[in-house]
Amino acid sequence: MMMEISAEYLAAGANRHPSVADWDEGGILAFGADRNIALWSPQNHDSRGALALLSGHTDTVNVVKFIPKSDGILLSGSVDKTIRIWRRDPSSEQYSCIQTLGDHESSLNCIAVATGSRIFASGSADATIKLWTLDDQNVTTLKQTIEVKPRFFPLALALSPLTDAPDSYVLAAAGTKDIIQLYVLDSQIRQDFKLQATLSGHEGWIRCLEFTKENDSPHSDILLSSASQDKYIRLWRIHQGKELPAAAANQDPSFGAFLPGKSLSNKAHRFKAQSLDFSATFEALLLGHEDWIYSTKWRAHDQKLQLLSASADNSLAIWESDSMTGVWVTVARLGEISAEKGSTTATGSTGGFWTGLWSPSGTTVTCLGRTGSWRLWNYDKDLQRWIQGVGISGHTQTVTGIAWSKKGDYLLSTSSDQTTRLHAKWKRGDQESWHEMTRPQIHGYDLNCIDSLGTSQFVSGADEKLLRVFDEPKAVANLLNKLCGIGGDHIENMPDAANMPVLGLSNKAIEAVEDDEEVQLGKSNDREAIDPASIVRKSTLSLDHPPLEDQLSRHTLWPETEKLYGHGYEISCLAASHDGSIIATACKASSIDHAVIRLFETRTWHEIKPPLKAHSLTVTRLRFSANDQYLLSVGRDRQWAVFKRDSTDGNNYEHLESNHKGHSRMILDAAWSPSDWPVFATSGRDKQVKIWAAERLTPNPDTFRLEATISEDHPVTAIDFLSLGTETQYFAVGTEAGTFKVYVLSPSDKFSVQPVPFAHKM
Known part of the structure; x- marks a missing residue:
C-alpha cells in the first residue's frame, strides 16, 4: 500500500544576517533558516508559507544568492565554512545540491554575483575573498584568493561588469573597517583582480555594498551604495573618461557644512581598464535613519533609480534622486513609527530590520526582523501608497515542544527562542492556509515543553524551575473564531487581552480600551509601568487576515493565570492528561532526589504529594495513555517506568513497573x-x-x-x-x-x- 504524505505547513524563522536572503526573477525568495534554506513565494495569492526546505549545510546559513539569468542556480554560504551550489530542475521545480566548495577556512559572510556573467566572489571570516567561475556545466573553479588580513574581515561584497568588453569587472569589498576597497579585473593585462582604489568617508563597519548601472546606455556610469553602522548610506560613482563627472568637478564649497565636524571629501580615484580611463568619486550622502543600516537594494523604475534600505531603527526607506535638484530624498518609509517601538525587547522589535528586498516587478518589498519573521508591503497604484500584507513567521531557535489543542483545531509550539506560538488554518472561501495566529507567550527564559489543557488553556515549562498556565483572552478567541472557525463558546467569561509589564515576566490580564481613549503610562522606572506599544485597543484584532508581525508580538499575548512550583532545576518535560485534570512534570536532574515526577491537579492547582519516584537522572518524556489510566516516563538513565491510576482516587498514580535496561543508551x-x-x-x-x-x-x-x-x-x-x-x-x-x-x-x-x-x- 502506497501512502501519500504532503507538506501542509512549513514554518521556519530566518537567520539574522544582512545577506541571508535573495529574491529570484522567477518569484522565489530564498532565505537561510538555521542550517537550512527555505523557499517562499511572497507574491503567491494563496498565502502559503515556506514551499520547501533545502538541507545540506551542517551549521547556520549566513548568505544566500541567486545567479541572475541562470535558470535557477542558487549559492549559499554557511558557518560550516562551505559554499553550496544548488540547481533547480526545470521539470520538477525541485532544487538539488550539485557542488560543495570547502576552500574557505572560516564562516562565509557574503557572496557577490555579477549580472550576466558566471563569475562570483565570496568573503569569509578567514579574512579572504575568493573569486570563482562557473562553467556551462555548472562546475565551479577557484580563480583567485585575495588576502585582506589584517586590514578587515569582509562583511559585504559587490561585483559588476566594468565595461561591455568581456572579462572586465570591478569588485567592491568592505567589512570590519570604515573603508571600501575597489578591485579591478583588466583582462588585457592580467587574469586577476588588483586593488585600484580605497574609498574613505564612513565612520563605522560597512554592512552592505550594491552596484547598479545608472541607465541603460552602454557607457552608463556605475553607482555603488554602501550601508554602514554609522547610520549613513553613501553613494559612489564610477565614471568612464578622463574628465570627472559634473558633481565631482563642480563641488559646492558648502557641501559638508550641514554635518558639523565631518568633511565630505570628494577625492577622485583614477584607474585604467581595457585601455580606458575611469574615476571613482563620492556622489551623495543619504541621511534619515536613526540606527545602523544593514542593507541596501537598487531598483530601476520608470527610468529612475530607487534604493531600498533596511535599518536597525525598525524602518525601511525608499530613496529617489529629486529630478530638479538631484538631491536624494526619502519617498516612502515603511515599518514602525518611533513612538510605537515599545520599551522592551520582548514586545518591541528591538534589533530592527536585518535585510530588505525588492520583488522582481518592484511592486512588493519584504524585510526581515529580529523575530525571524518576514514583513511584506504591496504597492497600491490607486492609493499610491504601500499597503502591508501577510508575511510568514517561524521560530528562530530549536523547537522544543509541540502540542495539539484537545480538539485538534490548532497547534501550539514552544522554543528556545523564548516564545510560544499558536498555528491555525486561515479559512476564506475555498482557500485555506496555515499561519501563526497568536504568540501567547514571550518569555525571558528558554522554553522547553508545552501541553494543551483544553480548547482555551495551556501549560508551559522553561529554564526557570516553574510552570506557567495561560488562558485564552477574548480578543484572540474572537480572532480565531472569525478567521479559523475555532471555538466561540464562553467568550464573555474571558479577559479582554493581556500585556507584559516593562520589567516583568508574567503576562497580565487587561481590559481593552476604546480607540480614542487616553491611557496613563506611568513612570518609566515603575515595575508595573505599561509599555505604550502593548496597549490593546478594541479594534486591534478586528482583522480579516492573520495578524501581522507587530500585532503578533504585542497584542496576542495570553494572560497567565497560575504558576506551579516545586522543582529545583530547569523544567525538562510535562504532560497533561487527556481529560485535563492532571499535569505531570519533571526537571533536569543528576540525582534521585530531583529526578522525581510531580503531579498537579488543575481544579485547585495544588501539587499531589508525594511525588512519583523511579528515575535517577533527568526524565526526558512523560505520556499519559489514551484513557489516562497509565502514566509513562522515560529518561536519561536508560529506563522506562509505568505508573497506574488509583481506582478510588483519580488524582493518584502508583508505581507499577520499571525496566532498568529498557535501552542501551538514554531514552x-x-x-x-x-x-x-x-x-x-x-x-x-x-x-x-x-x-x-x-x-x-x-x-x-x-x-x-x-x-x-x-x-x-x-x-x-x-x-x-x-x-x-x-x-x-x-x-x-x-x-x-x-x-x-x-x-x-x-x-x-x-x-x-x-x-x-x-x-x-x-
Whole structure:
C-alpha cells in the first residue's frame, strides 16, 4: 500500500544576517533558516508559507544568492565554512545540491554575483575573498584568493561588469573597517583582480555594498551604495573618461557644512581598464535613519533609480534622486513609527530590520526582523501608497515542544527562542492556509515543553524551575473564531487581552480600551509601568487576515493565570492528561532526589504529594495513555517506568513497573498506542524503537514485555502513534538526521511491524 504524505505547513524563522536572503526573477525568495534554506513565494495569492526546505549545510546559513539569468542556480554560504551550489530542475521545480566548495577556512559572510556573467566572489571570516567561475556545466573553479588580513574581515561584497568588453569587472569589498576597497579585473593585462582604489568617508563597519548601472546606455556610469553602522548610506560613482563627472568637478564649497565636524571629501580615484580611463568619486550622502543600516537594494523604475534600505531603527526607506535638484530624498518609509517601538525587547522589535528586498516587478518589498519573521508591503497604484500584507513567521531557535489543542483545531509550539506560538488554518472561501495566529507567550527564559489543557488553556515549562498556565483572552478567541472557525463558546467569561509589564515576566490580564481613549503610562522606572506599544485597543484584532508581525508580538499575548512550583532545576518535560485534570512534570536532574515526577491537579492547582519516584537522572518524556489510566516516563538513565491510576482516587498514580535496561543508551521519547490494550513504544540514542505490551493473560496486567524492535540508522528522537479507528495502527519515527519514517503496527498479528512506503509531495 502506497501512502501519500504532503507538506501542509512549513514554518521556519530566518537567520539574522544582512545577506541571508535573495529574491529570484522567477518569484522565489530564498532565505537561510538555521542550517537550512527555505523557499517562499511572497507574491503567491494563496498565502502559503515556506514551499520547501533545502538541507545540506551542517551549521547556520549566513548568505544566500541567486545567479541572475541562470535558470535557477542558487549559492549559499554557511558557518560550516562551505559554499553550496544548488540547481533547480526545470521539470520538477525541485532544487538539488550539485557542488560543495570547502576552500574557505572560516564562516562565509557574503557572496557577490555579477549580472550576466558566471563569475562570483565570496568573503569569509578567514579574512579572504575568493573569486570563482562557473562553467556551462555548472562546475565551479577557484580563480583567485585575495588576502585582506589584517586590514578587515569582509562583511559585504559587490561585483559588476566594468565595461561591455568581456572579462572586465570591478569588485567592491568592505567589512570590519570604515573603508571600501575597489578591485579591478583588466583582462588585457592580467587574469586577476588588483586593488585600484580605497574609498574613505564612513565612520563605522560597512554592512552592505550594491552596484547598479545608472541607465541603460552602454557607457552608463556605475553607482555603488554602501550601508554602514554609522547610520549613513553613501553613494559612489564610477565614471568612464578622463574628465570627472559634473558633481565631482563642480563641488559646492558648502557641501559638508550641514554635518558639523565631518568633511565630505570628494577625492577622485583614477584607474585604467581595457585601455580606458575611469574615476571613482563620492556622489551623495543619504541621511534619515536613526540606527545602523544593514542593507541596501537598487531598483530601476520608470527610468529612475530607487534604493531600498533596511535599518536597525525598525524602518525601511525608499530613496529617489529629486529630478530638479538631484538631491536624494526619502519617498516612502515603511515599518514602525518611533513612538510605537515599545520599551522592551520582548514586545518591541528591538534589533530592527536585518535585510530588505525588492520583488522582481518592484511592486512588493519584504524585510526581515529580529523575530525571524518576514514583513511584506504591496504597492497600491490607486492609493499610491504601500499597503502591508501577510508575511510568514517561524521560530528562530530549536523547537522544543509541540502540542495539539484537545480538539485538534490548532497547534501550539514552544522554543528556545523564548516564545510560544499558536498555528491555525486561515479559512476564506475555498482557500485555506496555515499561519501563526497568536504568540501567547514571550518569555525571558528558554522554553522547553508545552501541553494543551483544553480548547482555551495551556501549560508551559522553561529554564526557570516553574510552570506557567495561560488562558485564552477574548480578543484572540474572537480572532480565531472569525478567521479559523475555532471555538466561540464562553467568550464573555474571558479577559479582554493581556500585556507584559516593562520589567516583568508574567503576562497580565487587561481590559481593552476604546480607540480614542487616553491611557496613563506611568513612570518609566515603575515595575508595573505599561509599555505604550502593548496597549490593546478594541479594534486591534478586528482583522480579516492573520495578524501581522507587530500585532503578533504585542497584542496576542495570553494572560497567565497560575504558576506551579516545586522543582529545583530547569523544567525538562510535562504532560497533561487527556481529560485535563492532571499535569505531570519533571526537571533536569543528576540525582534521585530531583529526578522525581510531580503531579498537579488543575481544579485547585495544588501539587499531589508525594511525588512519583523511579528515575535517577533527568526524565526526558512523560505520556499519559489514551484513557489516562497509565502514566509513562522515560529518561536519561536508560529506563522506562509505568505508573497506574488509583481506582478510588483519580488524582493518584502508583508505581507499577520499571525496566532498568529498557535501552542501551538514554531514552529520548515514548508514546502510547491508541489501542484498548496497553501498548507503548520507546526510542533512544541507541538507534532503536521498541514496542512494549502488557501481558494479555491476566485481566489486570502488571507487567509489560518487549514485543518488537526496530533498528534505525540514526538516534531516534521522536515517535508518535496515529489511530484510524481500525485494528491497524500507524506510527511515525523521527531521527536526529531530520528524517522520518512511517510504520504500520498490527497488534493482533504478533505485533508485526512493517515500513509504509510513501510518496513525499510538496
